[in-house]
């Protein structure tokens with residue numbers, strides 16, 4: 107159990123090591139960068155290091171503190187993430203229903219099992235002031251024991267304005283040994299006053315090779331699957347994991363409906379589809395959707411090249427087979443390239459509806475090339 111668990115991010119690890127060993131850790135840090143690049147994982151490893159009974163930057167992994175940290179149940183660790191909202195106001199953890207508490211604990215267990223798991227509750231509304239208000243209290247309470255209290259605020263951009271203002275007070279008057287670590291993939295959505303009070307640490311997208319190797323080491327998927335997931339993940343190990351193990355969490359029916367709308371050639375129907383896809387107004391959801399569309403084309407390509415055993419969406423083998431038979435001239439590798447290009451665009455400031463219209467046109471051209479032949 108060591109820093110090797112954090113995939114890649116050598117620069118970040120070196121910076122953190124330097125801060126720890128020189129005793130110059132700030133009171134508040136902001137880890138920012140794309141989803142699934144190890145921001146939470148690094149924060150949790152740092153909490154472990156700061157509280158290991160053996161001391162030093164590399165936690166021993168076997169002392170009682172390291173073991174509690176491994177389970178994410180440690181008096182010196184507090185996890186804050188978006189919770190379910192009750193009616194109109196902020197709900198403290200102790201006001202959650204039994205069912206919601208169970209869901210919350212299941213999320214924490216999943217995170218303990220895999221630090222790249224993105225903690226999320228089904229009906230999460232945001233980070234509540236009650237979650238943030240407790241922080242100061244907690245720090246004061248623990249200050250007399252060994253170690254350092256670490257509060258990880260995951261998805262910090264999802265703090266509502268009350269929570270953000272409460273946090274600002276904590277940031278303005280740092281308390282003793284409290285270390286606040288905020289993580290976000292959307293730094294620009296945070297209050298500038300919060301950003302300016304944190305030491306920033308940027309997490310870069312991971313290398314395809316790093317993701318590929320980690321998938322092979324940590325899961326039992328095949329080399330082909332690992333290759334495909336790594337290639338399509340855009341540098342996010344979290345996304346690669348979802349693709350490899352959970353089919354991208356996107357309903358493949360939705361992908362199928364989108365492709366049908368493209369080939370049907372009815373602009374109104376296609377527009378309706380695009381609006382459904384963009385309904386969540388969340389760029390990450392759109393990226394995941396596009397990644398799954400890309401896996402679909404990869405699968406058709408596999409069928410076209412007589413490698414049907416490499417199909418990723420194996421539960422959709424039949425429609426994929428049909429699609430391959432129906433569109434024998436489909437240029438699937440070009441479709442994958444097009445999608446990769448548009449996934450890059452999503453991250454930039456483009457108009458998403460227009461972007462999806464252009465992408466749909468280009469995909470149609472890939473699927474039915476004869477239409478555009480001279």
Ligand SMILES: [Zn+2]
Pocket residue numbers: 157158159160165166167168169170171172
């Ligand atoms: Zn230890």
